[in-house]
Amino acid sequence: MYLKQDLYQKTILFAGEKHKKQKLPIYGLPYVVHLSNVAMEVMFAWESCKDFDIEYALQLALLHDTLEDTETSYEELEKTFGIEVSKGVFALTKDKNIAKYEQMQNSIKKILNCPKEVGIVKMFDRITNLQKPPKHWNNKKIISYRQEAQYILESLKFSNKYLAERLSFKIDEYEKYITESFQ
Incomplete structure (x- = not known):
């Protein structure tokens, strides 16, 4: 009866x-805030258009940076989820073994070979990251x-109209x- 909540x-x-050791760069909040924001976007989108697997998308939303930013192994993730x-x-x-300018293209190529929920989560991730940039970023x-x-949008927009x-x-x-950075 409560499988979605238990899975979440x-x-x-x-x-x-x-x-747990990671913080959001601008606000200094625990990184889990970003992950839950991505999951929140999943839930709102699903309310508008129920054409994707909500459980799978929520898991991806909460785990999307686990391999990239933590010591978690692929094997541990597979065993658990x-x-x-x-x-x-x-x-x-992102594959950190290739040039930085190629990382997003490589990731998009991998995403396009997966169920649409993966592309949906990539777009949600970018939506939540399109907030005020860190102070150390230049124009x-x-x-x-x-x-x-824009590249992510053009590559993955077919995943979900909303x-x-x-x-x-x-x-x-x-x-x-x-514009602000020019002033």
């Missing part, structure tokens, strides 16, 4: 433990980040940070 609790507790979740998280993980970095968001519109709105809204 299991997943957020795992992610919270794995990310199964092969489909592990594959999805792996696709969302070039802000412009580059916005362009990368989400594509939301990401497009956030990209447009992010423009204000570019």
Whole structure:
């Protein structure tokens, strides 16, 4: 009866433990706040358009940075959450062994070979990251980040109409940070 809630609790507790030393750069809050924001976006989108697997998407939302930012191994993730979740998280993980400018293209290529929920979570992740940039970012970095968001949108917009519109709105809204940095 309460499988979704139990699955959410299991997943957020795992992610919270794995990310417990990590903080959000701007606000200094525990990193789990970012993960829960991505999960919140999943829940709101699902209310608008129930054309994706909410349970799978929520797990991906909460775990999407686990392989990239923590000591968690693929094997541990697979043992705890199964092969489909592990594959999805792996696709969302940037390969740090390749040049930085190729990492997003490589990740998008992996995402396109996965169920649409993986692309949906990638777009949600970028939506939640299109907030006020860190103070140490220069205008070039802000412009580059916005362009990368546009690339994500163009590559994955087929995944969910509601989400594509939301990401497009956030990209447009992010423009204000570019303008502000010229003043």
